[in-house]
Amino acid sequence: MSSGTANQRPRTRISAWRPAVAGITEVFHAHFTDHAYPMHTHDTWDLMILDDGCVDFAVDRRRHGAAGSGTVVLLPPGVPHDGRTVNASGFRKRVLYLDAQVLPGRLAGAAVDVPVHADAALHQRLHQLHNALNAAGDAFEAESRLAFVRERLLAHLGASPRARTSGREAGRLAATLRELLDSSLRTGMTLDEAASLLHAHPTHLIRCFRQTYGLPPHTYLTGRRVERARLLLLTGQRPVDVAMAVGFHDQAHLNRHFKRHLGVPPGRYLAGRSHDQRLPGPQRNGATPPRAT
Structure with a gap:
């Protein structure tokens, strides 16, 4: 390998797609080694987790810096911002572009005031959401994880009411949700549809289910x-x-x-089971098959 090749910086790597999850208009993953975004705006909320490196950016003419794994940046719709690498190693980021309806527009000012959040719990929730989005077909899990990300963001923006209910009411909601999931194994059901039918907030519904059955509804649905x-x-x-x-x-x-x-x-x-064992129907010699364990 020549010395020129050895000293060459890694090339920019990006991937982007639109998932079938309500509220998320685009998923964008990138590793930039030498890049500067010009000043621009989005129609969406820009929710970024920084996985490595440093980035310098301006929001509404005020400059900010973000560095290190675990940092979360939230930029509101319609507000001008830019972004650029800080050093030769660049930065790696994962971004969700959220529909403007996911968070109330009235909270844009709070997001501009404090765009950078060192919140390990929020970062973990976003990491889990990205993993669910990477797994094609797990829309219910992604919707559930997005609901908890939204709840955490609302807390940072000063608007996070959490519904409370009795144990009996939680059990009733959980049992009804389980019936809905059992009846829609093939066709599927979105979290928003279930919440609308049961007149409950999505995160409240998930908490009731976990409290009653010991696992979140998307895990129960996959197991069924x-x-x-x-x-x-x-x-x-x-x-x-x-x-x-x-x-x-x-x-x-x-x-x-x-x-x-x-x-x-x-x-x-x-593998290893005989053809006769796999087929349903009468057993040889009238014998009753053993119950599956």
Whole structure:
């Protein structure tokens, strides 16, 4: 390798996509080594987590700096801002462009006053949200995580009312949500749809469910889909057909969750079982099949 190649800076790397999640207009991941954004505005809220490096930026003619992993930057719609690298190593960031309706416009002034937040809990929630967005088909989980990100942002902006309810009422809401999820395994249901049907705030609904059943609703929904897939596979149905029948985005989506729950993908789960064992119907010699454990 020549010395010129060895001293060359890494190239800029970016990826961007629009997820099927209400409230998020774009996901943008980038590693900039030498870049300066000109002054510009967005129609959306710009929510960034800095994974590495330093960035210098101006918001409404006031300059700010952000450095180090764990920093969160929130910029409101319609407010001019720029951004530039500070040193040769550049910076790595993950950005969500949030629809203007996700946060009230009246909070834009508070966001301009304090755009940088050193909040480990918020950073962790955003990291989990990005992971869910990277996993195609996990829209319900992404919606749930976005709801908690929004709640944390509202707290920073001075507007974070949290609903409270009795244990009995929480149990009623959780049980009704579970019924809704069970009845929509194949077709799916968004968190906003469930919250609207139950007349409850999304984060309040999730907390009630976790309080009652010990896990969040998106985890429960995935587990139910895996369990249903397991039963259908044992009848001899193909994994590609099973994936669609239980509400997974595609076979790869089924494979990933099935392996996480059971340790092996669907094909290996059935390996070693005879054809007769997989097919439903009368048993040989009238014998009653053993109950599955």
